[in-house]
Amino acid sequence: MKILELRLANFRNHKKLILNLDYEIVLLTGANGAGKTNILEAVYALSTGKSIKAKYDRDMINYTARFTTAGADIENSSGKYLLEMQVIKEPDASNISSKKTKVNKVPKSLVSFSGIFNSVMFSPEDLNIITGSPSERRKYMDAILVQTDKNYKRNTSAYLKAVRQRNKILEKIAEENRGRDEIGYWTKKCLEHGTYIQEQREKLFDYFNKKLPETVEKLNGKDTAVEIKYLMNEISEERLKKHEEHEVHAKTTLVGPHRDDFCIFHNKHNLSEFGSRGEQRSVMLALKLCEINYIEQENDERPVLLLDDIFSELDENHRSSVFNILEQQQTIITSTEPPDFLSTKSNTHEIKVL
Template sequence: MQIKKLYLKNFRNYSEETVEFSDGLNVLYGANAAGKTNMLEAVYLTSIAKTPRTTKEKELVLEGEKYAVVKVLVENNFRSHKVEIIIDDKGKKRILVDSLPINRAGELIGVVAVVFFSPDEMKLVKESPDYRRRFLDISLSQQQKEYFNALVKYNKILKQRNNLLKSDYDDMDAMLDVYDVQLSDVGLVILDKRREFVNTLKTYALKTHKFLSDNGETLEVEYETELTKDNFLKLLKKNREKDKKLSFTTVGPHRDDLKLIVNGKDARKFASQGQQRSIALSLKFAELELYKIETGEKAVLLLDDVLSELDVKRRTQLLELSKEYQTILTCTEFDSYEKAVKFKIENGKIIKREY
C-alpha cells in the first residue's frame, strides 16, 4: 500500500497544500511548529477517521475558516482509492471513499492502513492499560473487520450494561442476565482474536527489539487476562454485586492488559526511557509485519520526531528497519545519507522539494 498524494485545505495551519509522496522514505523537515506533525495527523485521520492528538475535531479547522478538507489517493495491490474527509467548524465530519459518502467509520477501515509512532507512543509501556488495549484494538481493527465489528458491538453492550448498573431499574438482575450472555459471547470473540494476534506479535517484537538493542535485551509480550471460555460468564455473575456498588462492569476484555517483560523484568514498572522507546518501536514494527501477513499488503509507516532522541547508530538501525515500507518521517534536520524525498516545511507551506 502506498499513499501517492495528499491534499489539505484549511487543515490546522495549512491553507492549501498538495504533496506527492515517493514509494520509499519521505522526510518532512523544518522548525518546530512548522506543520510537519499536522501532515502526519492528516494521513492518520484518513485511516481510522480519528486523530492521535485531539478529540475535539473542530480544532483541525484553520482558525477563521468554516471547514477543512483532507484528501488522499492511495494505491494497493489491486486498485487505487480516494478518501476525502470534510470537517466543519463545529467538528462534524463527512467521509467519502471513491466519491461515495459512508455513514460508518467501519467502512473506512483498511482503505488506508498506517502504523503511527510519535514520542507519545512511549505511553504504551509505562502508562495505564488503556494505552495498550488501544494499541491492540487499532491494530486488529485495521487488519480484521470482524474484530472491528465485534469491538463496536461489545462496547455498545458494555455501555448499556453500565447504564443499567447506574439506574434504579426494578428488575435489574433479569436484565443483567441478558446483558451478561451477550457480553460474554462477543467478548470471547475479542479475546480469541487478541490472543492469536499477540501470540504472533511477540515473535516479531522480540526480533526487532534484539536488533535495536544489539542483542543485549530480550522482549517478551503476553496477553494478560483472567478470562477463559469457561469462566467469563461465571465471573460476570460472581462480580455482579461489586459492579452494582461501583456502577460499572469490572470483568471483561476492556479490563485486560499486555504484559511487557525485558530481560525478565516487568517493563511497565522498571523500563528506562530508552527501553520504553525501543519497546514501543518494536511493537510498532511487529504490527507492520502482522498487517502484511494478515492482508498481503504493507501498511504505511508514519514516524513523528523519532530521530531526535536517538544516537547515530540507533537512527541508522531505525531507517534500516523502515526500508521495506513507504515511510513518512518528520524531523527538524535530516543529515542521513539514506535515499529520501525531502520536503522543507515552514508555516504550513512546503517551500522546498528535494527529489
C-alpha cells in the first residue's frame, strides 16, 4: 500500500499543493502553522472518506473557497488507482456540504470509495480517544472498520438513517399520540443493521484483547495487565421492546450501537480516570500498533502509517519501538525539524512545507 502523489485544492490552508510522495519514508518539515497536519488529514480522508479531526466536512474547505478537492495516485496489491474526494459548501447553510467521490475518474459511492487506500494516523490528540467522549471512541471504531469491511460502511449509513426516522416517529407518538403503526418498520431496520455493526465491533475488540497486552508488554519491557472492554449497548428485539415507552418519553432511540463505548483498564484501573499521561500515551501507541496489524490481517496488506509530530511526546523506549517499524510500510512523518534518529535512514525523503 502506497500513496504516490497527493494533490490538494482549497484544502484548509493549502490553496494548491502537489506532492510527490513515492518514497518509503517521507518527512514533512516546516514551522508550526505551515499545514503539515492538514496534509496528513487529507491523506487519511482518502482512506475513510471523512476527516479525522473536522466536526463538519466543510471545515476542510479553505475559508475563501466554495469547495475543496483532495486527490491522489495510490497503489495497492490490486494495482494503481486515482482517488478523488470533493466537498462543496451548500449556500446559505452554516454546516451543510455535499461530497463527491471518484475512483479512476468514475463517480463512486462513499461505500465503494472507502477502504481502497488504507492508513493509520497517530498524533498527540489521540489521547482524546482514551479521555474524551464516547462519540470520539465510536468514531475511532468506525474509522478502522470502514477500511476493512465494505458492508460496515453500508450498514452504518443505513442504521443511522433508520435511527433518525425512528426518532421522528417517537417524537410524533409523544407529541401527537399517533405513529405507533409506523415504528415497527424502522425498528426492524435498526435491528438488522445495528446487529451487523455490533458483530463487527465485537470482532475488532476480540482482536485487541488478544494483542494489546503483549504489545504493551513489549513497549514497556514489563508485564502489564491491560484490558479493553467493549461496552456494547446491545441491540435486540427484546431490548427495543422493553425500552420503547422510555424512548417515547425521551423522543429518541436509547438502544443500539450509536450508544456503544469502550474503556481501557491498566493494572485493573480505568486508564481514563486513573492513568498518568505517560501510561495513557504508552497504551495509545500500543493500540495504534494493533490497529495497523488488524488492518493488515483483514486486508492482507499493511496500511500507510501517518505520524503527526509524535516524537516529542514519546520517551526513548517508545521512540525506538516506532523507529523499528518505520520501514515495514510506507510512513509519512511530520516534524518542525528532522529528528536526529532519522539520519540513519537513507531511504527518507524530506519535503519542506512552507
